[in-house]
Amino acid sequence: MKTPLFTDSKQSTPMSPAPTMPIRKQYDRQVKSIQHDVLKMGALVEKSCWFAHQALFEGNIAVIEQLSRQDKQIDRLYRQIEVDCLQLIALQSPVATDLRLIGALMQLIRDLERIGDYAEDLAEFAVKLVPYERPSYFADIEQMSFATRSMLSLSLVALTDLDAEKGLLIKQRDDEVDDAYDRIYRYLAREQSISGSAEPLLLLMLAIRSIERMADHATNIGRRVAYIVTGHR
Numbered sequence: 001m002k003t004p005l006f007t008d009s010k011q012s013t014p015m016s017p018a019p020t021m022p023i024r025k026q027y028d029r030q031v032k033s034i035q036h037d038v039l040k041m042g043a044l045v046e047k048s049c050w051f052a053h054q055a056l057f058e059g060n061i062a063v064i065e066q067l068s069r070q071d072k073q074i075d076r077l078y079r080q081i082e083v084d085c086l087q088l089i090a091l092q093s094p095v096a097t098d099l100r101l102i103g104a105l106m107q108l109i110r111d112l113e114r115i116g117d118y119a120e121d122l123a124e125f126a127v128k129l130v131p132y133e134r135p136s137y138f139a140d141i142e143q144m145s146f147a148t149r150s151m152l153s154l155s156l157v158a159l160t161d162l163d164a165e166k167g168l169l170i171k172q173r174d175d176e177v178d179d180a181y182d183r184i185y186r187y188l189a190r191e192q193s194i195s196g197s198a199e200p201l202l203l204l205m206l207a208i209r210s211i212e213r214m215a216d217h218a219t220n221i222g223r224r225v226a227y228i229v230t231g232h233r
Helices: 021-057 063-092 096-129 138-161 164-189 199-230
Strands: none
Touching: 021 063, 021 096, 021 138, 063 096, 096 199, 138 164, 138 199, 164 199
């Protein structure tokens, strides 16, 4: 929007630009910095999910130490972004559309942080599952993990591009993950040939629940992107 030109009755020369312009530019720079940090956090979470997948389905336990270090980075970024958003609200008095963006980003980073936590949980389950034989339906759980990771990737693309259509598309994939969760849960619930410890069965129950919750949070991210763009929930 161009700055209006005001004139007085004696001369037609335009007045100086409104003094609020530098403040707006400063605000825009701060918002872009926050958006950059959110995307950085998203990339770290996506990598954590890949580490968790490697640990659980490929038996690569060596990645767990990297995942743990990375989770600390994610937590630090989460706290930093939250503080930056609150300071921006307090010091810049943003208008309604700006508040929509900032508020959605604050909720969105909570979804990312929770996905990172679930990824760390999956890595812990992987360590405990090492001594046990993999059941026949383990491939179904792996496919469920692949689908969830693809949802997270799509949600981050939607966030990068601020694409509402891509953001809403994630919900369709979440239905697929929910169906897989229900199917695998029935396998586990009907298991009657338990010999020895019930620990692997309990761990797999926890694993599919964690993956299902990761998918839910990825869906939330997509919806928040759509809200940022359209203003509709």
